[in-house]
Amino acid sequence: MEGSETVGSSVNADEFVAMFRYKTGFQIVEPAHMELAEPSITDAFGSCVQQGANGVIVSAFFLFPGRHWHQDIPSLTANAAKEYPGRSYIITAPLGLHKLLVDIPSLTANAAKEYLGVPYIITAQAPCDKEEQVSERDPQDDCE
Incomplete structure (x- = not known):
């Protein structure tokens, strides 16, 4: 996770790790930051090993x-x-263009859109069977 100097980012990282641990069943999961926050990758790696990990997956x-x-x-x-x-x-690949990643945005x-009461959004569409394009209509229409 990219570090941040704000306190909330570390709290959010801890909450994400707890959700990830619960959802995946991985017993040893530690947050890590490259620079601006703690724990560092070195600290997190060490924590995993101290908890019994024979190998570490860096996501x-x-x-x-x-x-x-x-x-x-x-x-x-x-x-x-x-x-x-x-x-x-092992270091995993970035999240990339996985089709499930479109769901969150x-x-x-x-x-x-519902809050503003507008019927359409302007968005760069996720790749589907049709050519990627920018649209002023509902992007779901282009992937059906």
């Missing part, structure tokens, strides 16, 4: 690959792993 909570995913997270994770020889790790956009 890069980014939409698309960039410098953090290509360079920063691998470097920070490799440094953390040096303290625990024999422990493996769709929910928030629809809630805003």
